[in-house]
Every structure is written in structure tokens, then in C-alpha cells.
Amino acid sequence: MMSSILPLKHPPGTLAETPGALPQGWSAARLRRRLAERAIETLLMLAALVSVFTTAAIVAILVWESVVFFRTVPLLDFLTDTQWTPLFDDAHFGIIALLSGTLTTTIVALLVAVPLGTILAIYLSEFAPFRVREVAKPFLELLGGIPTIVYGYFALLFVTPVLQKIYPELPGFNMLSAGLVMGIMIIPYVSSLSEDAMRAVPMHMREASYAMGATRLQTAVFVVTPAALSGLASSYILGISRAVGETMVVAIAAGMQPNFSFNPTEPAATITAYIVQVALGDLPHGSIGYQTIFAAGLTLLLITLVFNILGHFLRKRFREAY
Amino acid sequence: MIPKSIGASSSESGVAEMRRLIARHKTWDWLFGLLGTLALLFATLVFAALFGQMLINGTPQLSWEFFTSFPSRRAASAGILSAWVGTILVMLVTAVVAVPLGIGAGIYLEEYARKNLLTDIIEINVTNLAGVPSIIYGLLALGLFVYQFGLGQSIAAAGLTLALLILPVVIVATREAIRTIPQNIREGAYACGSSKWQVVSHHIIPYSLPGIMTGVIIGLARAIGETAPIITIGALTFIAFLPPSPFSNPEQLISFEWLLAPFTVMPIQMFNWISRPEEAFQANAAAAGLVLLVMTLSMNALAIWIRYHFRKKIKW
Numbered sequence: 187m188m189s190s191i192l193p194l195k196h197p198p199g200t201l202a203e204t205p206g207a208l209p210q211g212w213s214a215a216r217l218r219r220r221l222a223e224r225a226i227e228t229l230l231m232l233a234a235l236v237s238v239f240t241t242a243a244i245v246a247i248l249v250w251e252s253v254v255f256f257r258t259v260p261l262l263d264f265l266t267d268t269q270w271t272p273l274f275d276d277a278h279f280g281i282i283a284l285l286s287g288t289l290t291t292t293i294v295a296l297l298v299a300v301p302l303g304t305i306l307a308i309y310l311s312e313f314a315p316f317r318v319r320e321v322a323k324p325f326l327e328l329l330g331g332i333p334t335i336v337y338g339y340f341a342l343l344f345v346t347p348v349l350q351k352i353y354p355e356l357p358g359f360n361m362l363s364a365g366l367v368m369g370i371m372i373i374p375y376v377s378s379l380s381e382d383a384m385r386a387v388p389m390h391m392r393e394a395s396y397a398m399g400a401t402r403l404q405t406a407v408f409v410v411t412p413a414a415l416s417g418l419a420s421s422y423i424l425g426i427s428r429a430v431g432e433t434m435v436v437a438i439a440a441g442m443q444p445n446f447s448f449n450p451t452e453p454a455a456t457i458t459a460y461i462v463q464v465a466l467g468d469l470p471h472g473s474i475g476y477q478t479i480f481a482a483g484l485t486l487l488l489i490t491l492v493f494n495i496l497g498h499f500l501r502k503r504f505r506e507a508y
Numbered sequence: 509m510i511p512k513s514i515g516a517s518s519s520e521s522g523v524a525e526m527r528r529l530i531a532r533h534k535t536w537d538w539l540f541g542l543l544g545t546l547a548l549l550f551a552t553l554v555f556a557a558l559f560g561q562m563l564i565n566g567t568p569q570l571s572w573e574f575f576t577s578f579p580s581r582r583a584a585s586a587g588i589l590s591a592w593v594g595t596i597l598v599m600l601v602t603a604v605v606a607v608p609l610g611i612g613a614g615i616y617l618e619e620y621a622r623k624n625l626l627t628d629i630i631e632i633n634v635t636n637l638a639g640v641p642s643i644i645y646g647l648l649a650l651g652l653f654v655y656q657f658g659l660g661q662s663i664a665a666a667g668l669t670l671a672l673l674i675l676p677v678v679i680v681a682t683r684e685a686i687r688t689i690p691q692n693i694r695e696g697a698y699a700c701g702s703s704k705w706q707v708v709s710h711h712i713i714p715y716s717l718p719g720i721m722t723g724v725i726i727g728l729a730r731a732i733g734e735t736a737p738i739i740t741i742g743a744l745t746f747i748a749f750l751p752p753s754p755f756s757n758p759e760q761l762i763s764f765e766w767l768l769a770p771f772t773v774m775p776i777q778m779f780n781w782i783s784r785p786e787e788a789f790q791a792n793a794a795a796a797g798l799v800l801l802v803m804t805l806s807m808n809a810l811a812i813w814i815r816y817h818f819r820k821k822i823k824w
Contacts, residue, residue, distance in 0.1 A: 227704075231621075233608070237613065237634050237675060240637060243648055244644060302547050305543055306548065308544070309544025309545075328812070332733070332801065335797070336778075336797050338782070339778070344557060344561050370551075370554055373551065401536070401537045402537050404533065431644070433643045434779070462643070462739050465740045479740075
């Protein structure tokens with residue numbers, strides 16, 4: 187239809203071979219280069235689009251399998267039942283039993299990571315001598331690069347035995363040691379994002395504060411921290427999102443038994459630990475047990491998505507503030 | 509008379525009061541400095557404990573045989589041969605897929621993309637993907653690569669999964685490296701008659717290479733230690749053999765049979781040993797953890813070194 191309205195005399199590719207049809211002043215070489223340029227741009231765009239396809243594929247797979255799952259299990263049962271026993275004869279599908287584990291370990295982790303991460307960020311950005319900072323920052327980065335399975339080993343075979351010396355009744359698998367180690371694991375994450383936010387506060391605000399006779403601590407607490415607050419908040423929220431999605435530490439150290447409890451000294455499974463547990467077994471493709479991990483995964487994705495969007499929004503705010 | 513005496517005494521006590529105030533504030537300052545140092549010390553101690561415990565438990569296991577033996581039912585003779593070979597092969601697939609895609613996407617977003625809806629969508633996507641938990645990538649791979657594409661629990665499936673996982677890391681590193689290149693470099697090249705791709709390939713890519721390398725290495729270091737997505741695709745099996753060698757088939761120069769072979773990787777092998785009830789396997793886990801730790805930490809250290817080294821060297 188289009189060609190009848192707009193006669194396309196030179197379909198792309200034929201032009202280079204028919205020099206007579208070239209626009210004025212165009213050599214064949216120039217045209218070939220133009221086409222190559224277009225091809226390269228298209229290739230690069232396709233590379234960029236892979237990320238969009240990935241997201242689409244993640245959402246499609248999780249939703250697709252979850253829809254099948256929710257045909258068998260009513261959404262209301264999924265959200266209100268307090269037992270999660272999908273592989274038993276008496277099957278219950280209460281995601282709350284997994285959410286409680288996720289929530290408890292995340293809170294324990296935050297109780298470690300937020301104070302320590304913030305103190306480190308304030309110290310490194312406002313107090314530490316140049317040399318200390320030059321060594322401490324790469325060191326913290328290295329800590330963030332340790333594989334999570336190594337942290338899991340550390341939680342199970344070092345932290346739990348140490349905690350058992352203090353509190354002998356603690357079971358071998360417990361949410362406390364998993365949460366503590368997870369907290370240590372996300373300290374570098376929180377501290378580096380918080381420090382970036384504090385560094386973004388312009389120097390003249392500090393100088394004004396010093397000129398008024400404020401000390402370093404007063405400047406840090408009453409001037410820099412409030413100015414960087416949205417950045418700090420975003421680092422905590424992204425820390426939450428990391429803790430919620432963390433898998434190996436909880437799978438190894440917290441046990442894999444779903445348990446509706448908020449007591450950190452008990453063993454429990456998180457959403458992620460459950461997915462690992464099912465993947466370890468040999469569930470047939472298409473069974474209800476197979477679909478549960480996609481429903482659990484969808485729940486996990488939604489939770490982290492909320493926190494990521496919130497964190498992203500807050501981070502954008504502190505970037506634009508000055 | 510009266511005002512003078514009052515004035516003198518009040519100013520004297522005022523100065524003393526102020527001195528006390530300043531001293532108190534200085535103490536608080538000092539205390540916070542101490543707190544910060546203690547926090548750093550705590551982080552160092554944790555690292556020392558983590559490393560030390562692995563060193564104590566794992567060193568007796570570390571021997572030449574540990575690297576050249578297959579996993580075994582007997583802890584003492586079990587090794588990591590299939591695990592480290594698997595890790596290298598999976599990383600090869602990951603790097604081959606993630607590096608060109610990540611760099612290409614980064615270049616497109618920085619140099620080519622127009623400010624429009626599509627670009628916004630891609631950018632939001634990349635930020636979002638960086639925050640998706642790794643186990644979700646495992647579920648994606650299970651549904652897509654393992655069952656839809658029929659790759660099974662193979663090296664190719666694992667490599668592709670980890671490639672998607674580290675793609676945002678490579679893209680962000682590429683973009684940040686490109687952003688530090690001043691505009692006048694581009695303008696100079698255009699003024700000499702360069703096309704866009706000539707500007708990119710002759711100037712942008714070479715100048716941003718240290719930054720891109722840093723991102724690639726950090727991404728690969730992360731991929732080496734990733735356990736959850738690989739477990740999710742169902743690759744936790746007893747592997748006591750190596751994938752077929754690429755040079756095994758005499759009819760082809762290089763065969764790609766190994767891509768579809770079952771495999772195990774270092775973190776999976778370590779997880780396998782941790783979850784054994786027998787105490788003896790914990791030593792194997794520690795030894796494997798030690799090797800894994802040395803691998804990832806040296807890669808991270810290399811990345812940090814590249815960044816610091818080139819940041820000092822490049823002056824625009």
C-alpha cells in the first residue's frame with residue numbers, strides 16, 4: 187500500500203550497485219559507510235534491548251507458571267493460610283509461613299547493617315584521614331565481593347557455634363545467625379551508597395557549619411546527615427531489597443523448614459530458601475510443587491520491586507537536590 | 509562599679525563555661541572517631557575470622573590431589589577437578605555472551621540513544637534488573653533455557669543465566685566509563701570527518717577500556733560465586749567426569765559438545781559438601797571455599813587496582 191502512495195525507487199541495498207541512482211554528490215563508498223553505520227547502530231540497539239527482553243521474560247515466566255498455580259490454589263488461601271507444606275499429603279499453601287522467615291532474617295540483618303553501615307559512612311566521609319579512607323574503601327568493596335556461599339559457611343560453622351556458647355539452647359539452624367551474617371554482608375552495600383550520598387552534599391554547607399563554630403560531629407549529624415537523608419534512606423531500602431532476595435546464607439544457616447514464627451532463635455525457611463529446597467529435590471516439570479516455586483518467586487519479585495522502585499525514587503531525589 | 513564587677517565575673521565564668529563546652533564537644537568528636545575506627549576494626553575482625561576459620565579447616569585438605577581428583581563418597585580423597593573445570597567453562601560462556609552485549613548496550617545508551625520513550629524504558633529496565641535477586645534469574649533460566657529452549661542442566665544454560673545476571677553490572681560500568689570522556693574529544697574527531705562509529709571505535713572504546721574492564725572483572729567475580737541461580741536450574745548433581753574436550757572430535761577443528769554437557773561449579777560443590785552431615789566433608793567445604801575466595805578476591809583486587817591505577821594516569 188505504502189509503495190503505491192510513495193513510490194520507493196531504491197530499496198536499501200540496491201543503491202550501492204547502481205551509482206546512477208545516487209543522490210547528487212554521493213559516492214558509492216560514502217553510501218556503503220552510511221549503511222554500515224546504520225547496521226552498527228541497529229546491532230547496538232538490539233544489545234540494549236536484551237535487558238528489556240530479560241525483564242519481559244522474567245515477568246512472563248513467573249506470571250505464566252503462577253497463573254497455573256493459582257488455578258489450583260485460591261489466592262485467598264495463599265495469602266491467609268499460616269502453613270506452607272506443598273509437598274505433603276495435607277498440602278497447605280500459606281506464603282505467610284515463608285514471609286515470616288524472610289521478614290525476621292531481614293530485620294535482624296538490618297539491625298546490624300543500618301547502624302554499622304551508617305557509622306562507617308559518616309566516619310569515612312566526614313572523619314577519616316585521607317589514608318584511612320584510601321585503604322578502607324577498597325577493603326569494604328572486597329568484603330562485598332565475597333561469595334554468599336562463603337558467608338553461609340561462616341554463619342553455619344562459625345557464628346552459630348559462637349552464639350551457642352553464649353546461649354546454649356540455640357538450635358544448629360536458626361534465623362539469628364543467618365540474619366547477623368546477612369547484615370554483615372550488606373554493610374559494604376549500605377555504607378558505600380550512604381557515603382556517596384554524603385559526599386554529594388556540597389562543601390559550602392559544611393564550611394558554613396564550621397564557620398558557626400560547629401564541631402565535626404555536629405556538622406555531620408545536624409548538617410550533612412539531614413541533607414543526605416534521602417540518599418541514606420535509599421541505601422537502607424536497597425539494603426532491605428538485598429536482604430529479602432539473599433538466598434545461600436539463609437538456605438544454609440537458617441534451615442529449610444517453613445515455620446510461621448518471628449522468633450529469631452528458631453529455624454525457619456525464607457522464600458528464597460524454599461526455592462532452593464525444591465530445586466534440590468527432583469520435582470517433575472509441571473507438577474504443583476514445581477509451580478509453587480514460581481508463585482514464591484513472583485511474590486519475591488514483587489516485594490523487591492516495591493523496595494527497588496522506592497529506593498530508586500529516593501536516590502534520584504538526592505541527586506537532583508543540589 | 510557594680511556593673512563592672514558583674515561584667516568581669518560573668519565574662520570570666522562565661523569563658524570558663526565556653527571552654528568546658530568546647531572541651532565536651534571535642535570529647536564527643538573524639539568518641540565518634542573512636543566509634544568509626546571500632547566499626548572498621550569490627551569489619552576487619554569479621555573478615556579475619558571468616559578467612560582464618562577457612563584457612564584452619566581447609567588447609568589440611570589443600571594438596572595437588574585436591575585439584576586433580578573428582579568428588580568422591582570418601583571425604584579424604586574427594587577433590588574439585590570437575591568443579592573448577594566447570595567454573596572455567598561456564599565463565600567462558602558468560603563472558604562471551606555478557607561482554608559484547610553489555611558493552612554494546614552501554615555504548616548505545618551513552619552515544620547513540622535519542623532521548624525518547626524507548627531509551628527511558630531501557631534505562632529503567634537496566635536499573636531494575638540490577639536489583640532483581642539472583643534466584644529469580646534462576647527461575648527464569650529454569651523456565652526458559654532449561655525447558656523452553658531444551659538446553660537442560662547444561663553449561664550453556666548456566667553460562668547464559670549468569671550472563672544475564674551480570675549484564676547490568678557491565679552496562680553500568682561501561683556507561684560510567686564513557687561518561688568521563690570529555691565532549692571535546694568527540695567534537696575533535698567529528699571535525700576531522702569521522703563517522704559516529706569511527707569516533708566510538710577509535711576513541712570512546714579505547715579510552716573507556718579500563719573502566720569497562722573493571723566492570724567486566726567485577727561482574728565475572730560475582731558470577732563465579734553465584735550459587736542460587738545454578739541450584740535453581742537443578743544442577744546440583746554428583747559429577748565425577750569432565751565435559752567432552754573441544755578437541756575430542758577429529759572431524760571438527762573445535763567441537764561444541766561440551767556446551768550441552770552436565771557440569772558442576774565451585775560454589776555448588778562447596779554447597780554440596782556443606783550440606784553433608786559427615787564432619788569430614790566440612791574440611792573439603794572449607795578448602796573449596798578457600799579456593800573460591802582466593803579466586804573472587806583476586807579478581808576484585810585486580811579490578812580495584814585497574815581502576816585506581818588508570819584514574820591516576822588519565823588526565824584529560
